[in-house]
Amino acid sequence: MTSGDGAVVLRSDRGPVATLTLARPEARNALSLGVLDALLAELSGVDADRSIHVVVLAGEGPAFSAGHDLREIVDQPDDAYRHDLFTRCSEVMIALTRLRQPVIAKVAGVATAAGCQLVASCDLAVAAASARFATPGVNIGLFCTTPMVALTRNVAPKAAMEMLLTGALIPADEALRIGLLNRVVPDGSLDAEVDALADLIASKPPETVALGKAAFWRLRDLPLVDAYADASRVMAANLGMDEAAEGISAFLEKRPPRWGHG
Structure with a gap:
């Protein structure tokens, strides 16, 4: 039922x-x-x-x-x-x-x-x-x-x-x-x-995961050169996100990252 x-x-x-x-x-x-x-x-x-x-x-x-x-x-x-x-x-x-x-x-x-x-x-x-x-x-x-x-x-x-x-x-x-x-x-x-x-x-950074999932589905059917061009843009944008700044800082400071999960 x-x-x-x-x-x-x-x-x-x-x-x-x-x-x-x-x-x-x-x-x-x-x-x-x-x-x-x-x-x-x-x-x-x-x-x-x-x-x-x-x-x-x-x-x-x-x-x-x-x-x-x-x-x-x-x-x-x-x-x-x-x-x-x-x-x-x-x-x-x-x-x-x-x-x-x-x-x-x-x-x-x-x-x-x-x-x-x-x-x-x-x-x-x-x-x-x-x-x-x-x-x-x-x-x-x-x-x-x-x-x-x-x-x-x-x-x-x-x-x-x-x-x-x-x-x-x-x-x-x-x-x-x-x-x-x-x-x-x-x-x-x-x-x-x-x-x-x-x-x-x-437990992973949610905005980064969302960005990566969208890229996965978009890039899988693109020609190789186009896929790398798009992926490069995504990586550059990802580096500008707060989650990347926190993750890199935490890695360099040898501490757990604080993602601010809602």
């Missing part, structure tokens, strides 16, 4: 870490238009909250997300709805990359189709050993074309193509091997592992 107030995306804060939880366990956290709208709204709110330095994306119940809501798709088969659905989903994936805070996917259960796309769109991903991943659209005559965008930016082309062409579920250790995940941990350790990683990142 959804939460008592009917919310399909829940936010909970733990100091500078915000967790956004997909809360449609009865539908395996399928990404209906309502869920996508709610997730966009929560991401917008988190982005504007300077007290939050890291975001964790999770799913309630036995699945991280099974992808698009096929029942909703069948019930609303008009072209306008279809275009709106996939456009809105793309907006969510882009918003994850543009969010000022790093986003960690915390994956328990299955992440399939657009659910796998969510994992691939996060900056980092940690999964329980029992988690499984797939882009199974080909099995129902609906090729996972939009999930393919994020998938091919994470894993090797042949690994991505095999997932897309076979639709087969792959285990967490295979998802780690091909680059979809950062870590695989025992099921009982998932919460602690994600908390520790989030806390470590949250």
Whole structure:
């Protein structure tokens, strides 16, 4: 069920870490238009909250997300709805990359189709050993074309193509091997592992992290010469920030830096 107030995306804060939880366990956290709208709204709110330095994306119940809501798709088969659905989903994936805070996917259960796309769109991903991943659209005559965008930016082309062409579920250790995940941990350790990683990142200077994340996503697809030119501008600007002045002073003075976390 959804939460008592009917919310399909829940936010909970733990100091500078915000967790956004997909809360449609009865539908395996399928990404209906309502869920996508709610997730966009929560991401917008988190982005504007300077007290939050890291975001964790999770799913309630036995699945991280099974992808698009096929029942909703069948019930609303008009072209306008279809275009709106996939456009809105793309907006969510882009918003994850543009969010000022790093986003960690915390994956328990299955992440399939657009659910796998969510994992691939996060900056980092940690999964329980029992988690499984797939882009199974080909099995129902609906090729996972939009999930393919994020998938091919994470894993090797042949690994991505095999997932897309076979639709087969792959285990967490295979998802780690091909680059979809950062870590695989025992099921009982998932919460602690994600908390520790989030806390470590949250301890870093937040404006510097935001600058670096934006540069990462911007530079990765630029030609080499253009990427170095842009990176040089970013480094020069970074040196002019208060966090760099404090960090360099602390290093030279052999003391811990004081970032002034909000």
